[in-house]
Amino acid sequence: MADPAPAAQRRWRASCPNCGAPVEFASAASSTAVCGFCRSTLLRDGDTLARIGQSAEIFEDYSPLQLGATGRWMGSGFAVVGRVQRGSDLGNWNEWHLLFEASGQTRVAWLSEDNGQFVLSLEAPLTDAPPREPQVGLPLTLAGQRWQVAAVVDAALRAAEGELPRVPRTGRVVELRNDRDEVGSLEFREDGPPVWSVGRGVKLADLALQGLRTTAEGESVAEAKFKGRSIACPSCGAPLAPKLAQSKSMACAQCQAIVDLPEGDAKALGFIAQPPGLDPLIPLGRTGTLALAGEKPLAWQVVGYQERCDIPEDADDEQSFWREYLLYNRLAGFAFLVDTREGWSLVRTLTGAPSQGRGGVTWQGRSYRQRWVYGAKTTHVLGEFYWPVRLDDRVQVTDFASPDGQHLLSREKQGPEVTWSGGQTLPAAAVQKAFGLKAPAAQFARDASAFKSSGGTLLRNILIGLLLIVLLFALLRACSRDDCQRYKDSFGENSAEYQQCRSSTRSGYSGSSSGGSYGGYSSGGGGHK
Template sequence: MAEQTPATQRRWRASCPNCGAPVEFASAASSSAVCGFCRSTLLRDGETLSQIGQSAEIFEDYSPLQLGATGRWMGAGFAVVGRVQRGSELGNWNEWHLLFDASGDTPRVAWLSEDNGQFVLSLEAPLNETLPTEPQVGLPLTLAGQRWQVAAVVDAALRAAEGELPRPPKAGRVIELRNDQDEVGSLELRADGSPVWSVGRAVQLADLALQGLRTTAEGESIAEAKFKGRSIACPSCGSPLEPKLSQSKSMVCAQCQALVDLPEGDAKALGFTAQSPENPPLIPLGRTGTLAVNGEKAQAWQVVGYLERCDIPEDAEDEQSFWREYLLFNRLAGFAFLVDTNEGWSLVRTLTGAPSSSRDSFNWKGRAYEKRWTYQAKTTHVLGEFYWPVRLHDLVRVTDYASADGQHLLSREEQGPEVTWSGGQTLTADAVRKAFGLTAPAAQFGRDASAFKNTSGTLLRNIVIGLFLIVLLFSMLRSCRSDDCQQYKNSFGENSNEYRQCRANTRGSGVYIPSGGSYGGYSSGGGSHK
């Protein structure tokens, strides 16, 4: 039976062949649905429904979206009619099926992908060309007439599904591509051999004019309401863990400093890694500051996580660098990183797209960036909570780039099957202090970003070698008269990694070379910004 909707689209309704419950299709392009009563996966053939499988229950992820929500994008209205939950070694994510208002004989198949508080709206498109056989993460790839970079290659499992879908949901390999136009391409190689190609870009929920989101009777979001009372016992000491963000996948226990893997929903937390107490961060967890990211309008950002990281020298003569990263959160804008290195402060966000390359330089948004350092980095200490599963001592390959004036930064991070790009700008120490209302001693914030400025490789190496020899001679002359590590003790504290490393080097040779450049070519350079 068919019935007319207020729009020009026609709905088709039939009974579930398994339980008899009504199943409705709003789009003629949809060939599959999941019965909301018995979870049967149904295939539509003309006016016949047949059961082809069973879908698992949707796991609770505190998404603000739900079936039946409506919105507008680029002047066209849409409704949320279906959802697929997928997962891989990188985590779990939602793909919401959108039905746009009828605008022709062939409805557009659209998806709103949701992952870690970020959203990408994509449209499916035909792909009539030879598919890549073995795409390599981080390398360029030409597809659908465009030049892309391969951002991830994962085997995406099917966790669950609900509502109306353009085809029966299946597991398959997903190749994620990004380009310098800030676009995201997704090539899904399904288990049945049929590829699905879509292209989209990042969107903000606030810009989609969404109606019908999940709310309580008091008008607050479901995520906010459920997280007010959410508590998980720390598997190390038993103290209650109360995550503040629905996206959090890792959290540090405030009582025993254990790093805990958070479970989905209300399951029991099992895994944890013990940590030793460290000095508190300069900016306390929970503190809010107003900052403008990448030229955008200034917004309020709250510190929700803190990491201490270091590089891994590849040569015994290379100097090891340490830096700190503050994970910032804004309810509408998502996440950003405030990075504190010996070279200065910077504020960065992960990129939706990927910069275009030219030898060792890259271009992004009309600006050229030159390569500075390539190094391995690891996380040594964490506090707060994080939207990705944090692992202590995991190695990540990082390459840092900077613009010629040193004011704009790019960072490329590669780990496992994924490459992540981040971009941002330097900040003065005074701007950081004012933004967060800090009263710490000036010496602890007196690191500005003049050292990010680029020069030619030959000139830079000559300068570094010259400075190395001068500092070496000077240090030898005064090593017996003073504590060369006093500046690190004043700036970072007696128990900091910088001061301990300085003292260790001083004891070994009587000489320590201050940071701010590395002869071997390794430096923090702002760190990796996952």
């Protein structure tokens, strides 16, 4: 039988030396706390409580967690007793301090945000010497395991609250991932040795959580607060009303400028002008029910939309364009619905990292063949995002697919971070039904067969494909109809695909693209989120 949420075995209480308010410690592992009244950071030394600084106000976000929430994990009960908010140039994230006291043992544990997902980690002693200069994307061995370096960031301290195992500091964080779906984190500190922790991805729905932040309507308190807040667009003056409190940027519905959102009630930080684009096939705010393989169907709300393209290595190469919808579920985090020429796919970020192999990678017992390696950039943005989105954001992408073409992986590198994401293809009809869409069927009928790995017949398929392209080009030129009618039917007359095809035929060239991400995205955020 699972242990109940931990009851206090012994509590230590004192008055805040700054304001006199009561400060209580429920965990023997907690050496510091933040006064809930005056925000003073307090250090506990035996029976003495000393004020050593002041913490900033916590910036409320999308997380339904809050201090005092309880749950169960691996048969043991826990309580949420503290929180640290950290950040870097790529975004901000929360680390929630959990109190486990099963069987009289005290463990330092964290429930952290990780690229829109959640990771539960336990701190552990580290006998190995940590790497001096870890390189992002390269392997290393630590604590007897083989890892890949996923991020190296200078993590700033934004704010803190509740009980914490040590005084929170600004410092460098190295994030590691492996093929066992584990996340390792090294936090380098000036006042002591590095702090080492190892964790795995978890779903909030599986933690039997109670005491979450909710309103009478069942939505998070942070979301409800933000619905009543308005910021003036610095480009046109129209009101901006973010729906998710953690959003770092959003597009103005009036002028479509991309606006940097502030923390708190400050004015908008700045904006990037962008010309109006096509309306997405799936409207922002629409909710649909979709399921990843082996998981229960979930209700996903569209909160963001971006258009992206590959960056050709040669001026004569044709570009590939695709669209990504950012989906949000309160307990599951974020996912991406990706629309490419080759089909639709539903993907999420991975907490681990695949193992490298010859010509591909292996993840959770399934082999994936490498398909494309290319640069990609963002060309149009709508809605809200949990990382700072910019026009012309550039990443390096490597795409993989399983032999049957049903399962997909994508690796993206941007600055100090490598992000893996994975998922599966979806029938166009399933997407149309899930979101109740009435658009012409031709706009959803993408051919996903091109995802299939060709294995040993790659050269033969390439030759056949080239021959078919030549024959198709000759037939199209001989016909009186629009050479690019298929792009017009599928993507619309004003789409990037159709306009590029028209430009290519006018110049006497028509190529076939090899790019097109089907799972990657610029995640933003820092290490151990």
